Amino acid sequence: xxxxxxxxxxxxxxxxxxxxxxxxxxxxxxxxxxxxxxxxxxxxxxxxxxxxxxxxxxxxxxxxxxxxxxxxxxxxxxxxxxxxxxxxxxxxxxxxxxxxxxxxxxxxxxxxxxxxxxxxxxxx
Numbered sequence: 001x002x003x004x005x006x007x008x009x010x011x012x013x014x015x016x017x018x019x020x021x022x023x024x025x026x027x028x029x030x031x032x033x034x035x036x037x038x039x040x041x042x043x044x045x046x047x048x049x050x051x052x053x054x055x056x057x058x059x060x061x062x063x064x065x066x067x068x069x070x071x072x073x074x075x076x077x078x079x080x081x082x083x084x085x086x087x088x089x090x091x092x093x094x095x096x097x098x099x100x101x102x103x104x105x106x107x108x109x110x111x112x113x114x115x116x117x118x119x120x121x122x123x124x
Contacts (some may be wrong), residue, residue, distance in 0.1 A: 003047065006044075007034070008036050008040055008041065008044055009044055009048075011032050011033070011034055011036065012028060012044050012045065012048070013048075013053075013068070015028050015031045015032055016028070016054070016066065016067070016068040017068055019091075020068075020093075021091045021092060021093045022065035022066060022067035022083065022091070022092035022093065022094070023065060023066060023067075023091075023092075024063055024064065024065050024066075024090075025038070025041055025042050025045060025064065025066070027090075028041060028066070029041055045066050048066070052069065053068070053069060054066045054067060054068055054069065055067055055069060057083045057092055057115060058113050059085050059092065059115050059117070060085075060115060060117060065083075065092045067083070067092065067093075067094055080098060080100075080101075080109075080112040080114070081094060081095060081096070081097060081099060081114070082094075082095040082097045082099060082114045082115070082116055083095060083114065083115045083116070084115070084116045084117075084118070084120065085115050085116070085118075086118070086119055086120035086122075086123055087117060087118065087119060088119055088120070088123035089120065089123050091120065092115070093120075095116070099112055099114050
């Protein structure tokens with residue numbers, strides 16, 4: 001289903017594209033620069049996830065981060081990959097490492113959440 005473009009969608013995508021890293025809804029709201037309802041931003045983020053424009057990363061503290069799929073060709077993007085969360089600057093970035101695993105045929109994997117936590121290059 002084709003969705004219409006709105007100023008909120010454009011603003012959210014611009015913030016994520018300019019940072020190049022995954023961001024929390026709160027961080028996006030602070031950087032967006034226009035007055036938009038918090039629930040509207042969250043709804044837009046989840047629709048983008050449903051449409052394959054963004055993917056959601058849940059860190060070990062339960063906080064959700066959203067990453068723009070800019071490094072991935074939609075047809076060739078690794079289905080499962082690692083993310084790195086910096087404990088100092090609180091950013092999360094996609095890593096170009098694909099996760100490979102094998103399970104018995106009894107399991108059907110629908111998603112994987114792999115987050116490595118530490119200090120990024122900019123903060124060390």
